[in-house]
Amino acid sequence: MSRYSAAEIEAKWQDAWDKAGLFRATRSADKPKYYVLEMFPYPSGRIHMGHVRNYTMGDVIARYKLATGHNVLHPMGWDAFGMPAENAAMASGGHPKDWTYSNIDDMRAQMKPLGLSIDWSREFATCDPEYYGQQQALFLDMLEKGLVYRKNAVVNWDPVDMTVLANEQVENGRGWRSGALVERRELTQWFFRISDFAEDLLEALDGLDNWPAKVKLMQANWIGRSRGLQFAFSLIDGPEGHDRIEVYTTRPDTLMGASFVGVSPDHPLARQLEKDNADLAAFNAECRRMGTSEEELEKAEKKGFDTGLRVRHPFDTSWELPVYVANFILMDYGTGAIFGCPAHDQRDLDFANRYGLPVVSTYEPETPEEGFARPEDSGIAYVPPKSEKVRYVKGFAGDEVQTGEQAIDAAIDFCEANGVGQGVTKYRLRDWGLSRQRYWGCPIPVVHCDSCGVVPEAKENLPVRLPDDVSFDQPGNPLDRHPTWRDCTCPACGKAARRETDTMDTFVDSSWYFARFTAPRAETPTDMAEADYWMNVDQYIGGIEHAILHLLYSRFFARAMHLTGHLPAKAVEPFDALFTQGMVTHEIYQTRDANGRPVYHLPEEVEDGKLKATGEAVEVIPSAKMSKSKKNVVDPVTIIEEFGADTARWFVLSDSPPERDVEWTAAGAEAAYKHLSRVHRIVTEIAASDAPANDHDEALLREMHKAIHDVTGGVESFGFNAAIARLYAFTNTLSKSQAGSDARRQAARALVKLMSPMTPHLSEELWAALAQEGLAAEAAWPQADEAMLVDDTVTLPIQVNGKRRAEISVPRDMDKAEVEKQALAADAVVKALDGAQPKKVIVVPGRIVNVVI
């Protein structure tokens, strides 16, 4: 009997699938369609275990759906624009295009041995001119519909390299290459009007029944709808053109506790004042040196600058409040100005304490606990949940007990009635800035004409191709310094004009690729007949790190594509079901160099806690996401060479729930391989035995139907690890079953088919060994017989006061009274009762009995 040799069988069956054209997707009215998609990879050059896990999960679904009679679309492509290609070009002198396409070739070659059921005929990369040209067409349609516009926005500016930096290129406020202090600089940039869709994007989350609740919650919080009051403080002796400061607050109920007004350093008033005030100009400049990330702003020490100006309180014209410029106020949110109520906001309180401003409580606990002190005295802001009842001591309606929510509504009503501002709904969601001052991205298809201004490129001139002759020997955008590329003619007037040199955010590329997969070679962004047939994506699978931005942008794009006639109405929510998978992690092995600095070692260099080469002991750091810098990576290619793709697939599915991180361990991979070898041995033995069909093995058939039921449920609900545990148990049962029974062959067939989505090559091999016709991949999924799933007798645990004390075996449908009688007769129960009557007996049919004494 031949041993299990993955290397021999895997290539053979991949070839067979290929020849049969099994995974080519074409429209068909005969079968229901099923579109399964994994988030496409960035072509870094090597596939990693995270990819293997992601695509294996998608493949299990795709193969399962194929077996259950669906017309499956399962495509793959490359998210190919982005900074790493330019960084590589700067570091080693090549061209981003060559680097990217060569990486794609490498990764495709690494991916193919996994035996994924992908329709490779649909493959594309977002850096293909055929793709980004269609993206430019989409952009022009969106521009025409008013979904794109230009405005000023701040970027991280490296004054030494004279270039724009991404947030991740800023380290401790300095440029990662130059080390120069980064400044904020304002540029005119393109924006998508995603905020116009805020309400729709929020409301529609309710309909996404097959999305994880946490992702919907994160998106809802990101969109951040709030109800508040917008009103103005009148400014006393303000500079020319500034007689009031418009503020937005979600807590108008605390207006009578206001003690200062703050404006952003980028607020028009701050900008006006800094012209005549060198100190303020210095303060603002300091603020503008901070990074642009919200995290950095929130964590920074809260600082303010007293402008010396005063405003009048809207409800008491004799009450004057100082106006500060403060570093924690965002110009992008609300009006860029706030009022501070230190008593009920810790940040405002810290600020007030720092600058000697008054603290005035507007409410206090309804019934103050022992030791409660007002913020005025305690230095701790009193911030109860908005739903909690509090006593207002300085509200609008006198001394009253109500919840914050009620008080906010009442305050808005009161202010509106008194002519102080109006209630408004605002969103935290900002418009999406898509301009990037970089080469390796999709060119924004517009030109700048001295006569006509900003003019869209004519569609017949698309794609606006990236020039190949560029150099990366200096920082900044090569398109800016290209001698001829910028020169063009104005599509409107025909005069000489300049091309826009900014390219698009790579998030744009990934916001519609799922639609392009439905007709990847179409001469328009999509083909409506194909899109109408294949959309929506029935199952989308990817990392939780994309829970907000990528998914929100894609939802916006689907809406925009519908408005511009590129997607049907049903596709405005493009992903019917979403699954977010965890990462693949590994232990980190570290030693220290002479200076005590850590030196990392690859897992393959380590054995039994020691370096193979020198025998030096390594320090083991707990599992973390696989990363090159920590060297805790296991290359899937190595694993496939050693054990085969089926082992890698089986292992990444088996050890952890799919939504959680899985730790790669050599022992685990070994165990997976051993198990597959065992299945190979057991099934080939059964296939080879020609013992006559004899006894009908009822128990084995029952186990088989239970396994079919459980594994099917596991696959459908992303319980892959549980499904695999079930397959282990079923394999054990099969292994111990009586030789020669017909049931045994039947059970072996079921096992092979149930495993086929996870270990497709092994299953094909065993399917053939069992002399089954056709390919296992095409064979119908087994059906569980409901009647075989339930046993006639059940074992009921008997609890006394919630603690298990005994168990009884009873017919499954025995009535409650009889079950209770038998339970009370159990030795342990009689002993516990000691002659007394139970207070209560709870019988949960088929599950448990609890006797309460």
Place this chain on the structure above:
RNA sequence: GCCCAAGUGGCGGAAUGGUAGACGCAGGGGAUUCAAAAUCCCCCGGUAGCAAUACCGUGUCGGUUCGAGUCCGACCUUGGGCACCA
């Protein structure tokens, strides 16, 4: 700082509010073998006990319930995101 999630044996984990630890790894014992590899069988949360069994046990503290890993509140730790990384 803000938003979201997760914490269960030596390890990965299982468990519609109903016998906590399925299944796998590691470990221990045994069979087979001249020996090994491979394979097969048994044991395997802690404490006490020869045992039957008893008590304790799902990050911490409290609550709801006949019954809580599961639901509620507070806290701790770890991970993801924070708008120019992909």
